[in-house]
Amino acid sequence: MLDRRTMLTGAGAALGVAMSARSYAQIKGANDRLRVAVVGVNSRGMAHMSAFSKLPNVEITHFVDVDSQILAKRAAEFTAKGHPAPKTVGDYRRLLDSKAVDIVTIATPDHWHAKLTIDAMNSGHHVYCEKPIGIAPAEGEAMIAAQKRTGRQLQVGNQQRSSPETQQLRALVQAGELGDVYEAQTWYANNRKSIGTGQTVAPPAHLNWDLWQGPRPRGDYRSNLVPYNWHWFWKYGTGELCNNAMHELDVARWLMGLAYPTRVAVQGAKRFHAGDDWEMYDSLALELAYDKDRVIRWNGQSCNAMLTYGRGRGVLLLGTKGSAVVDRNGFELYDLAGKSIRQVMAKATSETTGTVGEGVLDVYHAGNLVDVIRGRASALASPIAEGHISTTLCHLGNIAYRTGSALTIDPSTGKPNGAEAMKLWSVAYEPGWEVKG
Structure with missing residues (x-):
């Protein structure tokens, strides 16, 4: 078999x-x-x-x-x-x-x-x-x-990473189909609603609030935090960068063969739902600069669902011989005149901007893990070393936003130069709940 x-x-x-x-x-x-x-x-x-x-x-x-x-x-x-x-x-x-x-x-x-x-x-x-x-x-x-x-x-x-279509595109990029890929533009667009203004109240009887907080220092329960809005609070969440940009940034750097950048810059703000409890940006542009003048960009719009290339999320690769647009459901190749020359679509689709994100890629990805455990596949599609790099790119974007400065990065470790930035490299824990390797 x-x-x-x-x-x-x-x-x-x-x-x-x-x-x-x-x-x-x-x-x-x-x-x-x-x-x-x-x-x-x-x-x-x-x-x-x-x-x-x-x-x-x-x-x-x-x-x-x-x-x-x-x-x-x-x-x-x-x-x-x-x-x-x-x-x-x-x-x-x-x-x-x-x-x-x-x-x-x-x-x-x-x-x-x-x-x-x-x-x-x-x-x-x-x-x-x-x-x-x-x-x-x-x-x-x-x-x-x-x-x-x-x-x-x-x-x-x-x-x-377990998408047959994205794997096929990666093989084409490695074979030089697009020439030298010098830039990736990535994006995410949604129309999230206000989370309102929560109140400090007793947690519901069916929720173990102490255990929900887990590793984080203990605090009061707020009425608009659980089950989803924790994403937009720095104590528990990591913003739209880690929530959604990570997918496209991971694909972009994987296709381009890149790891950590040399410089990280952002421009962002909270532009929607003034006065509610959302602590973070809801609109943000990220730029990751690499050697040889290569760059990966992300445009995140949490509350403005304007599509790019007809997609709510995706990656555009720009190369010296042509370009490609790829998302979870396939890819399209273009020549230097911008003419579509090839389209490959997935036979079964995956959700793109919904909060569950369910689709056939989940089956492929879970199946890859099972195959490796059983010895039928030699390598995980997304091992922790790769996941750490892609997550760190998103954390660096958050650190640049929170410190209000562009970051110079050591490309061998991903760590930013500067004491203020490094303060955000780790977090405090509730005593007895520390994260240790």
Whole structure:
């Protein structure tokens, strides 16, 4: 039987591209059934449930969440679809004490990603961790150290790296189809609404507020924070850069063969919903300057959904022989006159700007992790070393915004020069909840 990576390359490429998620799930797997626990079952966690449940000989056995109400709701929905009822767990530490799980997937708020990932690997579990990998660059460094020490597999949720179409475009770029690619323009556009003005109130009875805060210093509960608006508070979130730019920045630097830049500059502001509690920018332009006069740019519009090239998100590559536009659902090549010369579209689509982001790429990406665990694929599509670089690019953009200055970067480490910038390389933790590699 061909493994998934074989099907997506060489003689099996046409078969791999044409396969739907349903047909992929029907391939006979090995006898070693893998058991999966999904931690964080709201929003993006639903995409994890959908993806892993489509894989052969993989069973989702546990749902974990600090909100007992959403935990019961998701378990009932999952069972109603014909799946075996998952065990529900309110405290992830009870899950890690059990050996009845092989893979832990993490779709929690950003401030939990590093702590959960390291604790899961320390307990012997493989991990699928959503982006961003942490709330500060130092957490990525700790995750790399923990992965090396434990030897567990750690897949970062940059699912477009598992796109057959994007992989095909990468091969074309490496073969010189576009000439020297000197610039990537990336973007994201949405029309997010105001989060209003919250009040300091008692947390709802169904939410374990202390455990929700986890590694972060304890504070009061606010009525407009959970389940989604934490994204726009610096204590818990990482802004639209880590929330969405990371996907396109990861694709751009992967296609261009780049890592850390030499300079980071931003121009941004909060332009919408004056007076609400949103702490961050909602409009931001990022520029990552590399050697040989190469550059990656990102234009983020959280509250203005004007499309670029008919897409809410994507990457434009500019080369000396031509250009390409790529997103999660395919790519198009152009000559130097701007004429379209080739279009390759995915047979099955993935969501682009929704908060769940579900699609066939999740199945491919989860499948890659499973294949590596079973020894059927040699490498993860998005290992932690790569995920750390792409996450750090986004953190550097946030650091430039928060310090109000352009950053000079050491391209060998990604670290910015300057004491003020380095203060944001790490964060403070609640005593006893420190993130350690």
